Amino acid sequence: MRRNEKVEATLTAEEKEILQHLCDEAGCTEAELIRSVLISRSISLDELETGKKIEHEKNKALHNCKRKHAPKKSGECGEAIAENA
Structure with a gap:
């Protein structure tokens, strides 16, 4: 196959x-x-x-999941605090 196409790249000295x-x-x-x-x-x-579409959907699902669950209140040692009704 004949090579008719040419590409060009600009690199740093290190690259x-x-x-x-x-x-x-x-x-x-x-x-x-x-x-x-x-x-x-x-x-x-x-x-x-x-792969990009799948990753986007995963990120969207994770983001929605995080927003649905409100953080639980906890005391100094991390135990849950009962809220007064």
């Missing part, structure tokens, strides 16, 4: 050094490293999107 170190360890170019990461990714964009 560039890390990238170069990874390339040296793998014995490949920056482009080869990027392609290998893309190819070897086991998670798809669809799975990422589904």
